[in-house]
Amino acid sequence: MNVKSTTFPLVNPLSKPILYSYWRSSCSWRVRIALNLKEIPYDIKPISLIKSGGEQHCNEYREVNPMEQVPALQIDGHTLIESVAIMHYLEETRPQRPLLPQDVHKRAKVREIVEIICSGIQPLQNLIVLIHVGEEKKKEWAQHWITRGFRAVEKALSTSAGKYCVGDEISMADCCLVPQVFNARRFHVDLRPYPIILRIDRELEANPAFRAAHPSNQPDCPPELPNK
Numbered sequence: 380m381n382v383k384s385t386t387f388p389l390v391n392p393l394s395k396p397i398l399y400s401y402w403r404s405s406c407s408w409r410v411r412i413a414l415n416l417k418e419i420p421y422d423i424k425p426i427s428l429i430k431s432g433g434e435q436h437c438n439e440y441r442e443v444n445p446m447e448q449v450p451a452l453q454i455d456g457h458t459l460i461e462s463v464a465i466m467h468y469l470e471e472t473r474p475q476r477p478l479l480p481q482d483v484h485k486r487a488k489v490r491e492i493v494e495i496i497c498s499g500i501q502p503l504q505n506l507i508v509l510i511h512v513g514e515e516k517k518k519e520w521a522q523h524w525i526t527r528g529f530r531a532v533e534k535a536l537s538t539s540a541g542k543y544c545v546g547d548e549i550s551m552a553d554c555c556l557v558p559q560v561f562n563a564r565r566f567h568v569d570l571r572p573y574p575i576i577l578r579i580d581r582e583l584e585a586n587p588a589f590r591a592a593h594p595s596n597q598p599d600c601p602p603e604l605p606n607k
């Protein structure tokens with residue numbers, strides 16, 4: 380693993396941000412999109428969640444993120460963890476290309492969709508949970524929780540969506556939706572009942588910030604991308 384012990388806990392406030400990321404971690408992906416949208420230059424330190432039982436569990440990385448998960452972002456002399464907290468930090472310190480709408484009701488809608496995905500769906504189909512569920516049951520388990528959550532997301536979008544999740548501006552909700560759709564496809568969820576989710580996902584496919592953040596464009600993506 381190429382994480383040097385000198386990298387932490389001290390972080391140089393002037394150095395380029397470093398994102399500890401895994402190519403198909405949906406939580407890392409959210410942050411990559413946010414950084415790209417805000418045009419914040421950053422370096423990636425890949426953390427393999429599967430190599431040698433998972434580099435996220437090694438002593439050095441536990442110093443960076445005691446939750447032993449990705450992402451972690453070293454920025455402005457701080458080490459930040461948890462993708463939603465990181466996106467809010469970026470929003471508050473780099474207000475260019477806002478990821479939250481001005482209107483308070485629309486902001487609430489963005490947060491609602493973010494919360495459904497980041498608390499109500501993704502943690503239930505995360506690697507650590509699926510390991511406990513077991514190989515035999517994991518597909519059905521993931522499908523169950525993604526379907527349950529997508530039903531609620533689709534309902535929310537039926538009143539909030541314009542071109543994107545909330546109105547016509549890209550927001551944190553879109554940063555969370557696209558990686559979750561990828562996960563849904565990975566677990567072969569039938570997405571036909573969610574036409575608004577599919578339309579927004581298609582809309583964002585061509586966006587350069589989203590495209591650059593895609594797992595297939597990550598330095599640690601294996602040459603043959605499985606389950607794309």
Ligand SMILES: O=C(O)/C=C\C(=O)CC(=O)CC(=O)O
Nearest residue numbers: 403404405406428505506562
């Ligand atoms: O290559 C792997 O199978 C390991 C881990 C992941 O995909 C990441 C997740 O745990 C899913 C997620 O981010 O939602």
